[in-house]
Amino acid sequence: MSDTTFDWAPAQLLIDGQLTPAADGSTYPIHNPATGEQIGEAPDAGQADMEAAIGAARRAFDETDWSTDHDLRMRCLLELYAALVEQGESMRALTTAEVGAPAFLTAGPQYDVPVEGLKWVADMAATYEWETDLGEAAPMGIRTHRTVRKEPVGVVAAITPWNFPNQINLSKIGPALAAGCTVVLKPAPDTPWVACELGRIAAEILPPGVLNVVSTRDVDVAISLTTDPRVDLVSFTGSTETGKRIMSTAASSLKRVFLELGGKSAAIVLDDADLAGAVGTAAFSVCMHAGQGCALTTRLVVPRERYDEAVEIAAATMSSIGVGDPTDPGTICGPVISRVQRDRIVRYLDLAKADGGTFATGGKVAERGGGGWWIEPTVIAGLTNESRVAQEEIFGPVLVVLAHDGDDDAVRIANDSPYGLSGSVDSGDIERARAVARRVRTGTLAVNGGVWFSPDAPFGGYKQSGIGREMGVAGFEEYLETKTIAEGVGS
Incomplete structure (x- = not known):
């Protein structure tokens, strides 16, 4: 097994624009699956950390202009894309070390393709039709001009698995941020480092609270993302059984869910x-x-x-x-x-x-x-x-x-x-x-x-393989709400 020459930054949480350890200092080991050896430590966040992350995302959505300033979002996403390209060699090596992904795949779906997908969604969102004019009509005899608006859904909980972490982290974060949402990313316990490294890079580019990254092994801490009323949508990729539990717990607040689950193709x-x-x-x-x-x-x-x-x-x-x-x-x-x-x-x-x-x-x-x-x-x-x-x-x-x-x-x-x-x-x-x-x-x-x-092709499944689509325009629109506005003519 060859050794890498990269000296990766220690994994840290990203909460409200700040890189930080877990509030109580807890960590857990990160192992290289090809050797079984420990290669780092990840913050083991507790409930206080998750509360802070959700609160930061809520404030960034409600109290800043992130959700309404399309130009700002596109500039930030393109800067993040450029930074991820620049850091590509280090990120590819980290992906192989932490995930066990063969190096050749990091030039494809394990890193390079999802990074290009970030640029694709930024470019697509820049020309997206946020408003559609339905024209004038007279429902019930009242002359009315109608407009359909697309608006961001709000705070997104992105819960991701260990098998293709860069692909799935970015295929959730990219469209959600481009839509104007704010995000709390909870990566799989087996592969937290690539997510924390994404957070470290993003901290230099994105406004505080727009993206938060919380690594944890505590199932109860993760579940709080699905029950907290401040979270508007849960975007989950993982096993069908876990998806069913998320759908059930999210029902308590009737929050939207996107589920990309198992397959036996x-x-x-x-x-x-x-x-x-x-x-x-x-x-x-x-x-x-x-x-x-x-x-x-x-x-x-x-x-x-x-x-x-x-x-x-x-x-x-x-x-x-x-x-x-x-x-x-x-x-x-x-x-x-x-x-x-x-x-x-x-x-x-x-x-x-x-x-x-x-x-x-x-x-x-x-x-x-x-x-x-x-x-x-x-x-x-x-x-x-x-x-x-x-x-x-x-x-x-x-x-x-x-x-x-x-x-x-x-x-x-x-x-x-x-x-x-x-x-x-x-x-x-x-x-x-x-x-x-x-x-x-x-x-x-x-x-x-x-x-x-x-990046431009929708991905998702029928039956117990999930609900909704990721990537493509359909994947972007998972993070949007539809609002119809009717104006009385001559008012």
Whole structure:
């Protein structure tokens, strides 16, 4: 494992424009998942810190011109974008060290793409139509001129996970700030440092209270974001079970919720597709970042008559990738985030075996010197879509191969899931692929290798994969309220 030469600033909270430790001085360790070694400490905020952060965000929204001064917001966001570009080398290295993300991904969805997304949303908001003139009408015989205004929703609680922290932090903060909201960001306990570093950079650019960053391991402190009446919207990305709890607790004050939750997406390969290409792509994608992505296609649905061949291709691809040092530019599959997550994946592997599944490759902890938390890329064969490993989100480098008996059956299998986040369809006939894609109930779909991930493309899911959309204009509008103003003509 290579050592970084960066000397990152200690992680601190950002509250009301000030970088600060937790009020009571509490901290907790930050570990490198590739080595298991402690690499830093994060403030372990208490209720007093969260109260201060929410209060600062509320004052910044209610008592300053942040929510109404569009030009100020765009200037600040573009300055923040430029600063994040300038700090890119350090932030990419920190992301690899704290998250275990392979270095090659930091040039894409783990850092560079979300930073570019910040510029995209700033540019989009600069030309956004904040008012729409409905013209004059005479409802109930009264001459009236109507205008529809878009206004910021208010204080936003952004609660983010550990798997793609820069992507998800910025895809919430960027649109919320561009809309005129103020934000309290609560990052995942496993990856607080990249969020605190974002806060450190933002503290030099944003007005006090506009962005607050609060790291904590205390579940009750985090829950207060969902119950506090001063918070107007909760934007959460994470597990479906946690999303359900947030939706329930937020209901006490009827605050709005945005939920981007789990997935068990299907890669459908039709019988006229290039089997080697489609299966190889699916197997490769599940290895990226050790399979720790909610939108990865972790169910591979292939023609029954070519099932054994597909399993063999998937196994060859994943065994050739293996696991490796995430600082190595050639590594695809790094460590999983923690011992807890590794052990959770192992329990699913044991369950697959108990249910009669076989491992075409992998199936156990990867043995590496130097510590850390590793799982071999794994292909599970011999199970049906009713098995738990085909229905539940594992969040590891684990691919379940399922057989279908034609297009209708492939669609049935893809839709036979509590989730509906992503997926793919491959066919030699584009019209056939499109017809299947239209029938799959999921928020994003790749057809014949197309890429949907982009700052201007909405992302989100059907069913238990969530409520609302992130990125694109739709993601920006999650942070807006709609107001209709009617003026009597001649008054």
